[in-house]
Amino acid sequence: MAHQKRVEPQLHAYLTSTTELAEQQAEAAALTLAEHPDSASPLCGIPMALKDVLCVQGVETTASSKVLAGFRPPYTATAVQRLFDAGAVCVGKTNCDEFAMGSSNENSAFGAAGNPWDVERVPGGSSGGSAATVGAGVVPYALGTDTGGSIRQPASLCGVVGFKPTYGRVSRYGLIAFASSLDQIGPLALSVEDCALVFAVIAGHDPRDSTSDPSPVEDPQPALGRGVDGLRLGVPREYFGAGIDAGVRGCVEDALHVLEAQGARLREVSLPSTEVALSTYYIIAPAECSSNLARYDGVRFGLREEQPSLTDMYLRTRAAGFGDEVKRRVMLGTYALSSGYYDAYYRQAQKVRTLIAAEFASVFESVDALVSPTSPTVAFTMGERDDPLSMYMCDVVTLPANLAGLPGISVPCGFIDSLPVGLQVLAPRFQDARVFQVANAYQRATDWHATRSPLADAAA
Amino acid sequence: MLARIGLDEAETARIGVELEKILDHISRLQQVDTSALTETAQVGELVNVMRDDVPEPPLGAAAALRNAPRSDGHHFVVGAIQANELDA
Numbered sequence: 001m002a003h004q005k006r007v008e009p010q011l012h013a014y015l016t017s018t019t020e021l022a023e024q025q026a027e028a029a030a031l032t033l034a035e036h037p038d039s040a041s042p043l044c045g046i047p048m049a050l051k052d053v054l055c056v057q058g059v060e061t062t063a064s065s066k067v068l069a070g071f072r073p074p075y076t077a078t079a080v081q082r083l084f085d086a087g088a089v090c091v092g093k094t095n096c097d098e099f100a101m102g103s104s105n106e107n108s109a110f111g112a113a114g115n116p117w118d119v120e121r122v123p124g125g126s127s128g129g130s131a132a133t134v135g136a137g138v139v140p141y142a143l144g145t146d147t148g149g150s151i152r153q154p155a156s157l158c159g160v161v162g163f164k165p166t167y168g169r170v171s172r173y174g175l176i177a178f179a180s181s182l183d184q185i186g187p188l189a190l191s192v193e194d195c196a197l198v199f200a201v202i203a204g205h206d207p208r209d210s211t212s213d214p215s216p217v218e219d220p221q222p223a224l225g226r227g228v229d230g231l232r233l234g235v236p237r238e239y240f241g242a243g244i245d246a247g248v249r250g251c252v253e254d255a256l257h258v259l260e261a262q263g264a265r266l267r268e269v270s271l272p273s274t275e276v277a278l279s280t281y282y283i284i285a286p287a288e289c290s291s292n293l294a295r296y297d298g299v300r301f302g303l304r305e306e307q308p309s310l311t312d313m314y315l316r317t318r319a320a321g322f323g324d325e326v327k328r329r330v331m332l333g334t335y336a337l338s339s340g341y342y343d344a345y346y347r348q349a350q351k352v353r354t355l356i357a358a359e360f361a362s363v364f365e366s367v368d369a370l371v372s373p374t375s376p377t378v379a380f381t382m383g384e385r386d387d388p389l390s391m392y393m394c395d396v397v398t399l400p401a402n403l404a405g406l407p408g409i410s411v412p413c414g415f416i417d418s419l420p421v422g423l424q425v426l427a428p429r430f431q432d433a434r435v436f437q438v439a440n441a442y443q444r445a446t447d448w449h450a451t452r453s454p455l456a457d458a459a460a
Numbered sequence: 461m462l463a464r465i466g467l468d469e470a471e472t473a474r475i476g477v478e479l480e481k482i483l484d485h486i487s488r489l490q491q492v493d494t495s496a497l498t499e500t501a502q503v504g505e506l507v508n509v510m511r512d513d514v515p516e517p518p519l520g521a522a523a524a525l526r527n528a529p530r531s532d533g534h535h536f537v538v539g540a541i542q543a544n545e546l547d548a
């Protein structure tokens with residue numbers, strides 16, 4: 001926490017520090033470790049941070065939005081409760097793009113977090129604060145959420161590991177909803193092993209989330225040591241195409257050679273609908289967000305701008321409470337769902353979603369996992385992408401996995417001018433363990449993940 | 461109006477231009493032949509998830525009202541709804 005205090009003025013990774021909660025949890029964890037050292041969870045007593053879209057009872061939770069400033073949830077998210085039950089020590093709530101909508105953290109209503117490799121650059125988003133604080137060596141892991149790449153892309157930009165589980169694997173109960181058919185909670189950590197440890201605790205069925213899957217969770221531990229000898233890895237042609245920075249492509253191609261040297265068999269594959277995945281996502285996600293964000297009406301919680309009539313109160317509250325990107329997406333969503341445009345936009349996007357999922361399923365008949373870049377570029381400078389559409393392009397190789405509900409990970413695989421590059425691994429639904437298998441095989445053969453950021457070095 | 465966000469004129473003009481650009485890009489979706497495809501609303505395999513109808517302790521009024529911008533201790537308090545129907 002001393003290190004947190006030291007780097008926070010530059011990094012701004014936290015919206016709330018939960019010092020009191022951390023002290024209570026640390027004392028309880030110390031007791032558990034003293035009394036039951038053999039049965040304690042490996043996470044017992046380990047500090048961590050939570051993206052500010054995850055509810056903790058009584059702790060201010062804002063989703064980085066003015067509309068929720070001061071909101072103290074009446075209950076705790078299931079994934080968070082499972083970590084608390086395992087003895088986790090929560091040091092704070094991390095900065096993110098407002099309602100998890102963005103790829104740079106610049107959409108936070110409370111100011112963007114910085115990148116631990118260069119604080120003038122963005123940490124990525126939307127789980128930017130979680131990635132930044134792990135990359136700065138403040139906590140060994142943090143929870144984020146991934147709707148179109150919001151765990152994997154900031155992990156890539158901050159040089160940490162970020163894992164998005166299969167849709168349905170981790171309960172979304174207590175997660176402030178953005179796009180309910182795409183959102184998934186997952187860990188960001190310094191290694192694949194640590195991500196697997198956290199995943200094993202938060203995964204599993206929860207009756208409070210009817211989309212959480214009741215099938216048993218495969219223990220990721222055995223997969224970590226399995227290696228990739230004989231494994232068939234698909235290299236999607238479209239994920240290396242136009243828009244991918246040549247330096248990033250080079251780093252990822254080197255990573256593929258490392259996997260090949262470990263015995264993996266590489267095979268080029270094609271996912272032809274990739275070029276329309278972005279358009280599909282930017283209809284479905286805003287449509288779902290416009291519905292989910294209808295609840296911010298100034299009545300039950302959050303901001304209210306008093307007006308004589310109820311309608312005017314709604315209009316003023318939402319105009320004052322939401323930032324520009326949230327306004328754009330709510331308007332885009334209501335437009336795509338309106339009766340005149342429903343067939344052309346929303347229904348069409350849902351059909352193309354079927355096509356995208358089918359293309360993945362067909363490719364996975366001949367390969368065991370897919371490998372690609374995570375982000376088209378390394379971390380860019382604050383303010384560099386002021387056009388919404390150019391910001392959307394950040395997620396072009398991560399969001400197809402959300403549309404198909406696949407598990408995915410980003411692991412550090414090199415640097416360009418001292419800025420980290422990420423390798424993405426995707427696998428079929430519920431093959432979360434295979435994602436860990438490939439990622440850990442790569443991590444055991446390389447030491448990119450052990451390279452510390454300048455801000456982490458300040459801890460020493 | 462559907463979005464229930466009260467924008468001023470300058471905001472309407474600026475966001476209008478931005479949305480037009482985004483819509484222009486995503487309209488390429490219309491070129492995909494989807495005549496043989498069904499819609500995907502969710503990727504999970506679960507349908508009609510049921511649970512036993514067992515009463516559980518409710519949240520309670522105090523907890524439910526704790527974050528309300530205005531309440532009288534038992535209810536959420538809002539402005540007149542009817543006045544606003546007449547306005548519309």
